[in-house]
Amino acid sequence: xxxxxxxxxxxxxxxxxxxxxxxxxxxxxxxxxxxxxxxxxxxxxxxxxxxxxxxxxxxxxxxxxxxxxxxxxxxxxxxxxxxxxxxxxxxxxxxxxxxxxxxxxxxxxxxxxxxxxxxxxxxxxxxxxxxxxxxxxxxxxxxxxxxxxxxxxxxxxxxxxxxxxxxxxxxxxxxxxxxxxxxxxxxxxxxxxxxxxxxxxxxxxxxxxxxxxxxxxxxxxxxxxxxxxxxxxxxxxxxxxxxxxxxxxxxxxxxxxxxxxxxxxxxxxxxxxxxxxxxxxxxxxxxxxxxxxxxxxxxxxxxxxxxxx
Amino acid sequence: xxxxxxxxxxxxxxxxxxxxxxxxxxxxxxxxxxxxxxxxxxxxxxxxxxxxxxxxxxxxxxxxxxxxxxxxxxxxxxxxxxxxxxxxxxxxxxxxxxxxxxxxxxxxxxxxxxxxxxxxxxxxxxxxxxxxxxxxxxxxxxxxxxxxxxxxxxxxxxxxxxxxxxxxxxxxxxxxxxxxxxxxxxxxxxxxxxxxxxxxxxxxxxxxxxxxxxxxxxxxxxxxxxxxxxxxxxxxxxxxxxxxxxxxxxxxxxxxxxxxxxxxxxxxxxxxxxxxxxxxxxxxxxxxxxxxxxxxxxxxxxxxxxxxxxxxxxxxxxxxxxxxxxxxxxxxxxxxxxxxxxxxxxxxxxxxxxxxxxxx
Numbered sequence: 001x002x003x004x005x006x007x008x009x010x011x012x013x014x015x016x017x018x019x020x021x022x023x024x025x026x027x028x029x030x031x032x033x034x035x036x037x038x039x040x041x042x043x044x045x046x047x048x049x050x051x052x053x054x055x056x057x058x059x060x061x062x063x064x065x066x067x068x069x070x071x072x073x074x075x076x077x078x079x080x081x082x083x084x085x086x087x088x089x090x091x092x093x094x095x096x097x098x099x100x101x102x103x104x105x106x107x108x109x110x111x112x113x114x115x116x117x118x119x120x121x122x123x124x125x126x127x128x129x130x131x132x133x134x135x136x137x138x139x140x141x142x143x144x145x146x147x148x149x150x151x152x153x154x155x156x157x158x159x160x161x162x163x164x165x166x167x168x169x170x171x172x173x174x175x176x177x178x179x180x181x182x183x184x185x186x187x188x189x190x191x192x193x194x195x196x197x198x199x200x201x202x203x204x205x206x207x208x209x210x211x212x213x214x215x216x217x218x219x220x221x222x223x224x225x226x227x228x229x230x231x232x233x234x235x236x237x238x239x240x241x242x243x244x245x246x247x248x249x250x251x252x253x254x255x256x257x258x259x260x261x262x263x264x265x266x267x268x269x270x271x272x273x274x275x276x277x278x279x280x281x282x283x284x285x286x287x288x289x290x291x292x293x294x295x296x297x298x299x300x301x302x303x304x305x306x307x308x309x
Numbered sequence: 310x311x312x313x314x315x316x317x318x319x320x321x322x323x324x325x326x327x328x329x330x331x332x333x334x335x336x337x338x339x340x341x342x343x344x345x346x347x348x349x350x351x352x353x354x355x356x357x358x359x360x361x362x363x364x365x366x367x368x369x370x371x372x373x374x375x376x377x378x379x380x381x382x383x384x385x386x387x388x389x390x391x392x393x394x395x396x397x398x399x400x401x402x403x404x405x406x407x408x409x410x411x412x413x414x415x416x417x418x419x420x421x422x423x424x425x426x427x428x429x430x431x432x433x434x435x436x437x438x439x440x441x442x443x444x445x446x447x448x449x450x451x452x453x454x455x456x457x458x459x460x461x462x463x464x465x466x467x468x469x470x471x472x473x474x475x476x477x478x479x480x481x482x483x484x485x486x487x488x489x490x491x492x493x494x495x496x497x498x499x500x501x502x503x504x505x506x507x508x509x510x511x512x513x514x515x516x517x518x519x520x521x522x523x524x525x526x527x528x529x530x531x532x533x534x535x536x537x538x539x540x541x542x543x544x545x546x547x548x549x550x551x552x553x554x555x556x557x558x559x560x561x562x563x564x565x566x567x568x569x570x571x572x573x574x575x576x577x578x579x580x581x582x583x584x585x586x587x588x589x590x591x592x593x594x595x596x597x598x599x600x601x602x603x604x605x606x607x608x609x610x611x612x613x614x615x616x617x618x619x620x621x622x623x624x625x626x627x628x629x630x631x632x633x634x635x636x637x638x639x640x641x642x643x644x645x646x647x648x649x650x651x652x653x654x655x656x657x658x659x660x661x662x663x664x665x666x667x668x669x
Contacts, residue, residue: 008517016510106348106380113350116534116553212509212531213538214553217348219529221504252507256514259497260464262665271500 007136009257014145015211017242017249019044019203019220021148023227024234024241025155026199031231032159033192034172034300038094039079040200041224042101047072047201048208049105052112052215061120065144065205072201073194075101080193083304084186090302098224106217117213120144142210144202149242151199156238168192172298175305185305200224229278235285235296248274339578341365341570342394343377344387346405351503353528353547355379357564358404358427360548364567365574373574383407388414395419400577402570403427412436423582425573428473430654434584439569442590443473444480445620446562446598447524448627449613450544451484453559453601454522455492456609457542458485464515465496466508466525466532470668472656474526479660480627481524486662488612495520496665505531516541522559533557542604549599560613561599568594588649591620628653633661 023040030037050071055064079097082088120142123129128139159165168188171178175185203223208215226248234240255270285297343362347355362375376394381387387403388411394401395415400423403412409429416424416436424436432438454463463485467474478496485492495518497511508527512535515523523543525532533550536543536557543554545561569589576582589595598617601610619625630641635658640647647653659667 005517008513012510012513012517016506019506110348110350113348113352114552116530119538207506212505212529213534214505214530216503216505216529216531217350218503219505221501221506223506253510253514256497256499256511257518259665260495260514260518264666264668266669268500 003133005257007133009253010137011141012253012257013246013250014141015249016253017245018145018148019206019211019223020227020230020245020248021152021241022203022206023200023224024230024245025148025152025238026196026203027227027231028234028236028238028241029155029159029168030192030196031301032172032236032298033168033189034175034298034303034305035083035189035193036090036094036302037076037079037097037193037196038091038228039075039097039101039224040196040227041220041222042098043072043075043197043200044101044204044207044220044224044227045105045218046075046101047204048219049109049112049204049215050201051205052109052117052208055117055120055209056112056115059118061209064209065202068201068205068209069198070201072197072199072204074197076193076197076200079197080190084190084193087304087306089304102218109215109217112215113217115214117209119213120209144206144210147202148206152238152242159238169298172300175300175303179305179307185307189305200227203227226274229274232278233274233281235281236298237296244277247277338372338374339369339400339574340374340376340398341574341577342398342401343375344381344391344394344401344403344405344408345377345379346381346383346407347503347528348379351528352530352550353503354564355404357548358402358566361566361570365570368571369574372578381408385411387411391415392418395422398422400425400574400582402573423573423577432584432586437573437583437585437587439585439587439589441564441595442588443562443564443596444476444627445590446596447477447481448484448625449598449616449620450524450560450562451481452488452616453605453609453613454481454524454542454544455485455487455489456612457559457605458489458492458522460519460521461489461491461493462519462521463492463494464512464518464520464523465494466511466515466523466527467496467498468502468527469500470498470657472654475656475659476653477526478663479656482663483632483660484627494663494665496663498668499527501527503528505529508532509535512536512543513539545599551599551602556604558602559605560601563597563599565595565597591617592623594621635659635661635663635667637661 027040047068051064051068054067082093083090122140122142125139129135167183171185171188179185230244233244251270251273345355349355349359378390381390387408391411392415402425404427406428409431412424412426413431416433426438428440429438482494495515499507499511508529508531512532516539521541523536525546530550530553533543533554537554542559543557544559547564549561551558626646628647630645631643632641634640
C-alpha cells in the first residue's frame with residue numbers, strides 16, 4: 001500500500017459518507033421534534049433529480065443545490081401537511097412518501113437518463129490544498145463536503161445551545177407538556193420536517209452532482225434507509241452521526257478496495273452491517289434505559305399530537 | 310335492467326367472436342407484447358430491447374401492433390402481467406431470466422399464444438428461448454484492453470457471480486493475455502446491476518489501485534463518467550456509452566435484438582413460428598461493437614476488426630484450448646473448444662492466470 005492509495009481510500013470514505021450525513025442530520029432534527037419520517041429515501045431521490053435537472057439546464061451549481069433543497073422540502077411539506085394537520089399515521093405516511101418520491105422522480109426524470117453533466121469541481125484552497133498528505137485528505141473536497149460537517153455542528157449548536165433547540169427537544173419528549181406551557185407544537189414540527197426535507201434533498205443531490213454526473217432511476221439505492229438507521233445508531237446525538245456515517249461509508253469503500261487486493265469478505269454480511277449495528281445500538285440503548293441513566297430516544301417519537309384546546 | 314345488461318354482454322361476446330374469426334381470415338396486424346425488467350431509460354439492457362422494438366416497428370409499420378410494460382418485478386406480479394398480455398396478443402417476449410417460471414406457467418393456459426423467453430432454458434411447444442453469446446464481444450474488448458493498458462492492470466466491475474458474468478471475465482482475460490502476457494485483472498464485485506454511486510466508488514477504487522482500463526458488467530453509465538474524470542479508458546456495456554466519456558470511451562458492447570424480434574414476429578404473421586432455442590452471437594448479428602475511439606491505434610483496431618470478422622464467420626471461439634482452470638487443472642486441450650452445455654452455459658470457475666479468488 002502506497003501513500004497515494006491510502007489518500008484515495010480516505011477521500012473515498014469521506015465522499016461516500018456525505019449523502020448519509022446530510023440525510024441523517026436532517027432526520028435527526030425531525031425525530032428530536034417527535035416526528036418519525038420514513039420518507040428520507042423519497043426526499044433524497046427527488047433532490048437528486050431536481051439538482052441534476054437544474055445543473056443540466058443552467059450549469060449553475062448553486063441553483064442546482066437550491067433546487068434540490070426546495071424539491072426535498074416540497075415532498076417533506078406533503079408529509080408535514082398529512083401528519084401534522086390531518087394527523088395521519090407517521091409510519092404509513094412516510095412509507096408512502098418514499099414510494100411516491102421514487103415513482104415521481106422516475107417519471108419526471110425519464111428524459112434525463114441519456115445525458116451527463118460536469119461534476120461540481122473540488123475547491124482549491126491556496127496553500128492548504130497543496131500541503132502534502134493533509135492537502136488532499138483535508139483541504140481539497142467539494143464545498144458540500146465541508147457544509148455537511150458544518151451542518152452537524154450547526155444542528156448540535158441549535159439543539160443544545162439555543163432556546164428554540166431546547167423547546168424542540170421538549171416537544172419531542174413530551175408534546176402535551178410543551179403545548180400546555182404555550183409552545184406551538186405543530187409549527188415547530190412542520191419547520192423540523194421541512195429542514196429534514198431540505199437536508200435529504202441536498203444529500204440526494206450530492207450523489208448526482210458530486211459523486212456521479214448522471215441521473216438514474218433509484219440511484220439513491222437504499223441510502224435513505226441507511227440514514228434512518230444512522231439516526232438510531234447515533235442515539236440522536238449529532239456528532240455520533242459523523243462517526244456512524246464514516247463507519248457505514250467506510251465499510252462500502254474498504255470492501256471494494258479489499259476486493260482489489262483479493263481480501264474477500266462476504267458481501268452479504270457487509271450489506272447487513274449497517275442494519276445489524278443499528279439493531280445492536282437499539283438493544284444496548286434499551287438495556288441502559290433500565291437504569292434510567294441515558295434516555296436519549298425522544299419520548300414522543302412517532303406519536304400523533306392532537307391539540308385538545 | 311339485468312336483461313339489457315345480459316344482451317349487451319351477449320352482443321359484445323358475439324362481436325368479439327366475429328372479430329376473432331375475421332382476424333384469422335384477414336391479415337390483421339400481428340399483436341406483440343414485451344415485458345421489460347427495467348425502465349427503458351436504463352441506457353443498458355432494457356434500452357437495447359426497446360431498440361429492437363423500434364426496429365420491428367420501422368420494418369413492419371402497420372403490420373404489427375406492439376405494447377410493452379416496463380420495470381416488471383421478477384415475482385408474482387410478472388405472472389399477472391404476462392397473463393393479461395396473453396389475453397390480447399399473438400406473441401409475448403419476456404426479456405429477463407427471472408420471468409422463466411411465470412412464462413412457462415402462463416404459456417400452459419394459452420396454447421395458441423407464442424412465448425419467447427430471454428436468457429432462460431425452459432421450453433415448451435409454444436415457448437422459445439433466446440440469448441446471446443455476450444462473451445464474444447468481451448473477447449474483442451479484452452484484446453483492445455491488453456494493448457491499451459500501460460500499468461498492465463485492467464479493472465473489472467462485475468455485478469453478480471452468475472455464469473454470464475463469469476464467461477465475460479474469462480473471455481476478456483484470455484484475450485487480454487493473448488496480446489499482453491503481463492496483464493492482470495483486478496475484479497471488484499458490486500453485487501448490484503444498477504447503483505451508480507456504488508459503481509462509481511468501485512471504479513474509483515480500481516483506478517486508485519492502478520487500473521488504467523476499466524471494464525464493466527453492471528448497467529449504469531457511472532463507470533464511464535468516472536473514467537472520463539480520472540483520465541483512464543473504459544468500455545461501454547449493452548449500449549453505446551460514448552456520450553458519457555468522450556475521451557475515456559474506447560468502444561461499447563452492443564446487444565442487437567431487432568432482427569431476431571422481426572424474424573420471430575414475421576414467423577407468427579406467416580404462420581411458420583416454431584419453438585426454438587437461439588444462442589446467437591456475432592455470427593448471427595446479435596452482438597456488435599460501437600464505433601471505436603480514435604485513441605485506439607490503427608494496428609489494434611485492425612486486429613479487433615479481424616477478430617470480429619472471425620467471430621462473425623464462426624471461425625473463432627473465445628474459449629479455444631489449451632486452457633487450464635484457475636487451480637491449474639486442465640479444462641481444454643490444445644485446439645479444443647468447450648461444449649455449450651454444461652461448460653459454457655453453467656461456467657463457474659476462473660481460468661488460469663486470474664489472480665483474484667473466485668467469489669463464494
